[in-house]
Amino acid sequence: MGLGPSVFTCWRGSSVADGWTETPGMEETTAGVSVAEECQSEDPAVKPLRSLRQQVCKEGTRCKDRSTAHLSGRAHPFDTDYANLCHACGHEPEAPSLKTLFDWVDVDNSGRISRAELEEALPLLGNLFGELVTFSADAWERLDEDGNGLVNFSEFAEWAGPRLGLPLGVQHLFEKEAADHCGIMGCPCTGYSPLRREGRRLQQLREYVSMLDFSERAKNRLESCICGHKKSAHVDSSLADNHAVPYPPYWTSNLESLDRGNVTDINALPELGEDMITLFQQVFDDTYRNKWTRDRRKHNPSSPNVPHGYKVTRAFRCENTKLWREYVIRRAQIGMDRADSKDDSFLLYTDIKTVRAWAAYASGPMAQPLRADCNEWYLFHGTNHQNAVNICENDFKIGLAGGNTGTLYGRGTYFAESITKADEYSKPNEQGEHVVLLCKVLGGRVNYTDALAPHPEALVRSCVEGPYDCIMGDRERCRGTYREFVFYDTENLYAEYIIYYRRLL
Numbered sequence: 234m235g236l237g238p239s240v241f242t243c244w245r246g247s248s249v250a251d252g253w254t255e256t257p258g259m260e261e262t263t264a265g266v267s268v269a270e271e272c273q274s275e276d277p278a279v280k281p282l283r284s285l286r287q288q289v290c291k292e293g294t295r296c297k298d299r300s301t302a303h304l305s306g307r308a309h310p311f312d313t314d315y316a317n318l319c320h321a322c323g324h325e326p327e328a329p330s331l332k333t334l335f336d337w338v339d340v341d342n343s344g345r346i347s348r349a350e351l352e353e354a355l356p357l358l359g360n361l362f363g364e365l366v367t368f369s370a371d372a373w374e375r376l377d378e379d380g381n382g383l384v385n386f387s388e389f390a391e392w393a394g395p396r397l398g399l400p401l402g403v404q405h406l407f408e409k410e411a412a413d414h415c416g417i418m419g420c421p422c423t424g425y426s427p428l429r430r431e432g433r434r435l436q437q438l439r440e441y442v443s444m445l446d447f448s449e450r451a452k453n454r455l456e457s458c459i460c461g462h463k464k465s466a467h468v469d470s471s472l473a474d475n476h477a478v479p480y481p482p483y484w485t486s487n488l489e490s491l492d493r494g495n496v497t498d499i500n501a502l503p504e505l506g507e508d509m510i511t512l513f514q515q516v517f518d519d520t521y522r523n524k525w526t527r528d529r530r531k532h533n534p535s536s537p538n539v540p541h542g543y544k545v546t547r548a549f550r551c552e553n554t555k556l557w558r559e560y561v562i563r564r565a566q567i568g569m570d571r572a573d574s575k576d577d578s579f580l581l582y583t584d585i586k587t588v589r590a591w592a593a594y595a596s597g598p599m600a601q602p603l604r605a606d607c608n609e610w611y612l613f614h615g616t617n618h619q620n621a622v623n624i625c626e627n628d629f630k631i632g633l634a635g636g637n638t639g640t641l642y643g644r645g646t647y648f649a650e651s652i653t654k655a656d657e658y659s660k661p662n663e664q665g666e667h668v669v670l671l672c673k674v675l676g677g678r679v680n681y682t683d684a685l686a687p688h689p690e691a692l693v694r695s696c697v698e699g700p701y702d703c704i705m706g707d708r709e710r711c712r713g714t715y716r717e718f719v720f721y722d723t724e725n726l727y728a729e730y731i732i733y734y735r736r737l738l
Contacts, residue, residue: 677702
């Protein structure tokens with residue numbers, strides 16, 4: 234499913250959108266809490282932030298009062314002053330999510346959104362995204378997949394999950410995650426179920442298949458699930474046996490404990506020695522580029538200049554058997570699709586700067602080649618310490634995706650082949666060290682674009698519904714800066730190393 238460009242027009246992100254990913258899960262706020270009466274901090278250094286509103290509504294997103302007096306007098310979730318008022322009062326705000334946004338728009342509490350309800354919410358969405366939001370008849374038709382004139386949460390989440398960067402917000406509804414869940418970030422689907430009804434999705438599938446000469450096996454993997462995403466985006470649990478998946482020979486964790494059945498999985502972050510620090514330094518030096526972009530000034534306002542270089546200080550390797558199995562299974566599936574490809578549309582990219590640097594300097598077990606036939610690459614992902622650890626332990630999550638990098642190519646997880654580009658989004662820890670992930674990724678069938686103003690919705694659809702596995706945005710060619718790589722499926726990613734470094738200014 235995809236919407237036209239007139240649905241949400243701000244794809245580069247905003248400070249408000251970025252702030253959503255930083256708001257922890259909270260309990261219900263207190264109704265009618267007056268800032269003047271209640272915001273008394275015990276810390277004299279803490280001063281409440283001023284707001285045009287002086288109260289927060291205890292109903293939060295469940296509030297259905299849309300009167301001007303109520304909305305102008307009390308702040309609600311997704312109001313720009315809501316979090317500040319809650320924090321100033323010492324009350325914890327309701328955590329933003331796709332479900333809470335859906336509940337707010339669903340004014341009549343029917344569990345479905347009408348077009349009138351969505352259009353009424355357009356000013357709010359415009360405030361959130363920082364610019365005018367419009368909604369066309371064609372966009373509504375695409376969103377209303379079953380054509381009943383109403384949008385349910387599944388339809389809403391299917392589109393919004395990989396695009397808006399909000400967590401789903403329905404974890405409490407599931408006792409456990411199904412083994413064959415959809416890997417598209419933010420999708421609520423917990424198991425593949427084939428779409429059998431004739432409709433726009435099947436028509437779209439036929440269009441994609443007609444574009445390229447696929448084998449029968451590849452066509453089967455492009456079949457659509459009822460969630461709207463292709464079959465190959467769903468984890469194949471039948472292959473995920475501990476004994477059937479080879480683990481990297483350079484891992485130091487006790488893999489024999491898996492064979493003995495003492496443990497079901499390993500999740501470790503062993504610190505690496507000087508030999509690996511030297512290797513990372515060589516890759517940093519080789520991929521460094523003295524190229525400035527506006528994102529550096531945006532994310533580093535106090536230090537907007539490109540550093541003269543970087544000094545690696547320490548590093549850790551992610552040895553997570555569960556995440557590795559999922560990644561290796563996807564790699565095998567892409568390899569089979571590549572072998573079955575009957576045309577030359579599956580292009581191999583052998584000029585990735587990180588891959589070339591790794592091949593030039595790695596030795597011994599670390600020189601184990603990447604799967605070139607799958608477009609397997611090493612790429613950087615700039616982040617902060619806590620996010621890096623969370624990703625290694627729990628995988629990439631939609632709440633983290635695109636939160637810092639913007640959404641030029643749609644809401645996804647952004648990667649760079651140059652340490653300089655990834656460094657734009659890295660944040661320092663308390664010791665002043667910056668953090669970057671070096672990840673193995675599966676580029677697979679690459680949707681390449683060098684457009685100055687790409688169409689993000691079409692690009693997202695080509696990956697979550699169509700035959701492509703990632704987007705390569707060639708800003709190096711059209712702007713003279715950097716190539717960016719965008720993924721929407723967590724199974725195509727494995728965060729292998731957390732690297733700490735200092736900027737040389």
